[in-house]
Amino acid sequence: MNSIIDLMKQNVVLGDGGYLIELERRGYVDSGSDREKVGTGRGSGQFTPEVAIENPQALRELHQEFLNAGSQVLQALTFFGTREKLNRAGYGAETENINAAAVKLAKEVAVNKALVAGSVSRTQLTEREGMSSLGKSRDHIAEQIRLLKDAGVDFLILETFFHLAEIKVALEEAATAQLPAIATMSFRPLITHCTDGYTPADCAKIMADLGAIAVGANCEQDPKRMLPLLRKMRAATQVPIAAQPAAFHTTDLCHSFTRLPAFPDDLETIQVSRSEFIAFGKIAKDEGIGFLGGCCGCNAAYIRSLARGIQQAQ
Numbered sequence: 001m002n003s004i005i006d007l008m009k010q011n012v013v014l015g016d017g018g019y020l021i022e023l024e025r026r027g028y029v030d031s032g033s034d035r036e037k038v039g040t041g042r043g044s045g046q047f048t049p050e051v052a053i054e055n056p057q058a059l060r061e062l063h064q065e066f067l068n069a070g071s072q073v074l075q076a077l078t079f080f081g082t083r084e085k086l087n088r089a090g091y092g093a094e095t096e097n098i099n100a101a102a103v104k105l106a107k108e109v110a111v112n113k114a115l116v117a118g119s120v121s122r123t124q125l126t127e128r129e130g131m132s133s134l135g136k137s138r139d140h141i142a143e144q145i146r147l148l149k150d151a152g153v154d155f156l157i158l159e160t161f162f163h164l165a166e167i168k169v170a171l172e173e174a175a176t177a178q179l180p181a182i183a184t185m186s187f188r189p190l191i192t193h194c195t196d197g198y199t200p201a202d203c204a205k206i207m208a209d210l211g212a213i214a215v216g217a218n219c220e221q222d223p224k225r226m227l228p229l230l231r232k233m234r235a236a237t238q239v240p241i242a243a244q245p246a247a248f249h250t251t252d253l254c255h256s257f258t259r260l261p262a263f264p265d266d267l268e269t270i271q272v273s274r275s276e277f278i279a280f281g282k283i284a285k286d287e288g289i290g291f292l293g294g295c296c297g298c299n300a301a302y303i304r305s306l307a308r309g310i311q312q313a314q
């Protein structure tokens with residue numbers, strides 16, 4: 001298999017979709033919404049990846065569906081898999097097992113057909129405790145990256161970070177571990193600035209300077225609303241752009257779906273149709289997108305739509 005860097009030189013690389021919301025819809029992941037206001041970052045353990053050890057067959061099946069749809073990269077379901085987040089969900093003692101099992105499952109499905117990326121996301125400490133917690137974040141992120149490297153991932157996707165300061169820590173730890181990393185921020189609540197005040201262009205430049213092999217955005221916005229900020233990133237850096245939009249509509253007043261009242265129990269009312277993902281796949285190459293996948297709300301049908309769009313552009 002070619003490396004992710006080589007693949008991005010050849011064409012748009014197709015990633016996979018959003019695991020946690022799809023598995024929640026299938027009954028395997030806890031949204032936490034019957035206990036707490038989800039989406040604040042202050043809750044106990046919503047949307048955590050224990051499915052990797054509790055219902056591995058469900059996760060294996062979803063990996064297979066994405067592979068069948070054309071994914072060239074499968075992400076191990078290690079999102080929200082730091083010991084910090086898992087502790088609050090009651091699974092801290094399983095941190096090693098969950099990360100190892102998730103990578104093993106992805107590798108079993110991907111064998112010789114797709115690369116396997118480890119997913120590393122924010123700890124939620126920065127939202128809860130502020131910038132003084134960055135040292136603790138570093139320890140948790142470094143531990144998870146070590147576990148992912150030991151489990152044999154091909155590279156990392158650092159995603160759904162709200163603060164540039166925290167993804168900088170993750171990029172530094174990826175470099176220490178000598179793992180290539182794609183780095184994508186989630187812009188929340190605005191698309192003009194991330195939570196700690198940097199523009200998309202600032203973020204792109206700084207992440208690329210820290211060694212990211214591709215930089216971009218994931219989650220929170222649908223393709224149409226994400227495109228303007230991706231263009232600002234494109235103009236600010238030479239590395240490929242990575243995009244993993246959500247399949248949920250946002251509004252002119254609220255640019256992040258996790259802050260809409262529809263999250264999580266009325267998401268079906270704001271679902272974006274697949275045709276918008278065909279259209280996004282068609283323009284990806286012209287927009288300088290090197291890595292294209294889907295985030296929350298994207299099952300295999302959406303990945304197939306991206307694949308069709310990429311093919312139609314050839």
Ligand SMILES: [Zn+2]
Pocket residue numbers: 018218219220246295296
């Ligand atoms: Zn998402």
